[in-house]
Amino acid sequence: xxxxxxxxxxxxxxxxxxxxLRELVSHLASNRTQLREEWIRRITEARLxxxxxxxxxxxxxxxxxxxxxxxxxTRTLESLQAYAxxxxxxxxxxxxxxxxxxxxxxxLRDVLARSLFSKYPSGILxxxxxxxxxxxxxxxxxxxxxxxxxxxRIIREQQEAIRELSTPVLQVRERLLILPIIGxxxxxxxxxLTEQLLRGIRANRAKLVVIDITGVAAMDATxxxxxVLTVESARLLGARVIVTGLSPEIAQTLVNIGVDLGKMNxxxxxxxxxxxxxxxLGFKVIPMGExxxx
Amino acid sequence: MQVPILKQGAFLxxxxxxxxxxxxxxxxxxxxxxxxxxxxxxxxxxxVTALDVMDSFATGTLQDIAHMVRLRGAETVIVGIxxxxxxxxxxxxxxxxxxxxxxxxxEGLDHLERAxxxxxxx
Numbered sequence: 001x002x003x004x005x006x007x008x009x010x011x012x013x014x015x016x017x018x019x020x021l022r023e024l025v026s027h028l029a030s031n032r033t034q035l036r037e038e039w040i041r042r043i044t045e046a047r048l049x050x051x052x053x054x055x056x057x058x059x060x061x062x063x064x065x066x067x068x069x070x071x072x073x074t075r076t077l078e079s080l081q082a083y084a085x086x087x088x089x090x091x092x093x094x095x096x097x098x099x100x101x102x103x104x105x106x107x108l109r110d111v112l113a114r115s116l117f118s119k120y121p122s123g124i125l126x127x128x129x130x131x132x133x134x135x136x137x138x139x140x141x142x143x144x145x146x147x148x149x150x151x152x153r154i155i156r157e158q159q160e161a162i163r164e165l166s167t168p169v170l171q172v173r174e175r176l177l178i179l180p181i182i183g184x185x186x187x188x189x190x191x192x193l194t195e196q197l198l199r200g201i202r203a204n205r206a207k208l209v210v211i212d213i214t215g216v217a218a219m220d221a222t223x224x225x226x227x228v229l230t231v232e233s234a235r236l237l238g239a240r241v242i243v244t245g246l247s248p249e250i251a252q253t254l255v256n257i258g259v260d261l262g263k264m265n266x267x268x269x270x271x272x273x274x275x276x277x278x279x280x281l282g283f284k285v286i287p288m289g290e291x292x293x294x
Numbered sequence: 295m296q297v298p299i300l301k302q303g304a305f306l307x308x309x310x311x312x313x314x315x316x317x318x319x320x321x322x323x324x325x326x327x328x329x330x331x332x333x334x335x336x337x338x339x340x341x342v343t344a345l346d347v348m349d350s351f352a353t354g355t356l357q358d359i360a361h362m363v364r365l366r367g368a369e370t371v372i373v374g375i376x377x378x379x380x381x382x383x384x385x386x387x388x389x390x391x392x393x394x395x396x397x398x399x400x401e402g403l404d405h406l407e408r409a410x411x412x413x414x415x416x
Contacts, residue, residue: 121306164389195381195383202377202397203396205401207397207401229385232384233296233383233384235379235395236375236383236384236395237390238395238397238398239397
């Protein structure tokens with residue numbers, strides 16, 4: 001069946017859509033070199049993918065073009081999804097942004113559409129576009145979604161890493177742990193903190209823990225309660241807690257909400273806290289004669 | 295399921311080896327209180343390392359044991375509470391108020407040695 005025959009029909013039947021798509025694909029495949037050049041030219045003109053070299057752009061453009069045409073041809077998106085995932089994993093660390101990826105896919109769509117406009121006379125053009133549009137839209141969507149998903153996955157991983165970094169449990173002496181808390185504590189972080197601390201107490205057989213909150217700007221009632229719970233659970237594992245670095249604001253908050261301060265041992269600053277802890281553990285720090293600074 | 299209670303010098307050591315029913319816990323309480331009197335022990339250590347759950351009945355009874363044992367002149371130390379168990383307990387408000395808690399058996403014995411030194415040879 002040729003396109004001239006199709007012109008005779010008023011509305012394309014499904015088989016003719018398939019036939020149209022096959023026709024399109026063969027057109028796009030045979031004009032591959034020239035259309036790909038046109039696409040790359042427009043990418044450069046739009047100043048996209050500046051994080052990549054010319055050779056890289058050429059290599060990726062070739063892969064994307066071929067995957068695009070293959071997706072149009074097979075009308076399945078699996079291999080395109082796999083390609084989009086793979087491409088995203090490679091270019092996101094290079095600093096390529098979402099708008100660039102969506103941008104280049106839409107440019108390709110445009111380049112191919114215009115090529116179809118110039119090839120097919122207006123009579124048949126509607127039918128051709130009816131065949132092309134849905135497939136092209138599905139492809140653009142697949143690539144964009146693939147890219148965004150990969151970015152979200154990376155962001156989640158980074159957030160998790162930041163969380164872990166922010167609450168180190170450090171051993172500074174035998175049986176003495178320090179937990180310096182910096183930043184904002186939300187209930188989730190408070191919970192993580194407690195779990196990490198309890199594991200640390202057991203692993204290091206700590207008898208004393210100094211929790212320093214100098215780096216915590218503000219504390220509401222919920223978080224203050226979490227702190228009390230942390231102190232109580234440490235006690236169940238046989239460890240005493242000294243809280244240091246309370247700002248005047250936080251001290252005020254604790255008093256206002258009626259936290260039972262009998263349950264919490266507090267000292268003004270970290271140095272004082274460590275000194276108190278050492279004393280409780282039976283350590284005494286003695287300067288070594290003249291060489292020690294005053 | 296009877297919990298073995300061992301004599302370690304002037305102290306008694308009860309090591310819980312698996313989950314206990316309420317009846318088992320009551321039996322443990324009675325056995326400990328009786329043995330403290332029989333051996334004239336100065337201290338009792340209850341090791342709960344094997345428990346991955348501690349409900350309000352268990353914690354309440356452990357507190358009862360501590361009180362009853364104190365009336366007989368001895369101190370109770372609970373050891374081996376798991377991190378997850380400790381976390382769950384405090385969130386449910388079960389703090390074992392007034393009961394000494396230590397990390398493990400070694401710490402528990404160390405505490406009792408210091409707190410209750412021998413006044414005569416036993």
